[in-house]
Structure formats: C-alpha cells, structure tokens
Amino acid sequence: MARSTPSAPADPAGGNGAGETAGLGERVNSLGRAAQSFREELRGTAADLGRVLDINGRVQRHPYAMMAVAVGVGYLLGGGLFTRTTARLLGLAGRIAGLPYMRSEIAGIAEAILSAREGEPPAPPPTSGIPSPS
Secondary structure, eight states: OOOOOOOOOOOTTOSSSGGGHHHHHHHHHHHHHHHHHHHHHHHHHHHHHHHHHTHHHHHHHOHHHHHHHHHHHHHHHTTOTTSHHHHHHHHHHHHHHHHHHHHHHHHHHHHHHHHHHTTOOOOOOOOOSOOOOO
C-alpha cells in the first residue's frame, strides 16, 4: 500500500524567499513614513500643550513655585511616592492643615468652660467655615 506524504505548498519564487524582499522593503518604508508622521503629530501636540499651559509665562511670574513643582514631580517620578519620608511629610502636612480647625474647637471648648464657671448659658460654638454634616 502506498503512502501519500503531504507536500509543501509551492513557492512561486522558486523556494528561496527572494520574491518577498520587495514586499518587506515596502512594509519597512511604510512603517518609517508612519513613524515620521507620528513624530510630527506628537511635536505639534506638545507645542499646543505648551501654549495652553503657558509654562514659560508661569516660570516668569512664579519662579519659586515652579521650582517647587519641578522638585515635587522629580521626587514622584524618581520613586519617592511610597517611602517613609513621603508618609512623614504627608502626616505633617495633615497636622498643619488641621491646626485652624483644632484651634477653633479648642477656643469654643474654653469659652464654654469659662462661661459655665461664670454662670452664663454657653454661647453657640463659633463657625469655622467648615460645613456641618447635618
């Protein structure tokens, strides 16, 4: 009984792949053109973004603030987000931000204690600008 073996598909260029170099070269040229177009579009977008953000004007008006922003962005991009130093700085910033609220609360408590000693009815707590939850 004779066995039939599957034959490889016939290559029109004679089996050496020489017929595909023209197609490959055209694909490489097409990719090069697409990359060039993408680069030009990216430059235009970056220029538009620069005009919208007005980085140069901001640097001229607020040089120290922009330096602080640059240091902060560099710190974050450098991997400083999840470090002990960042946790400590955020904790300190939270405490400093809470000082005005704590000051008004302590003043209200002290005023209530002093008015209770003098026999006056307690005064309503001072408004601190923070909306009440109710």
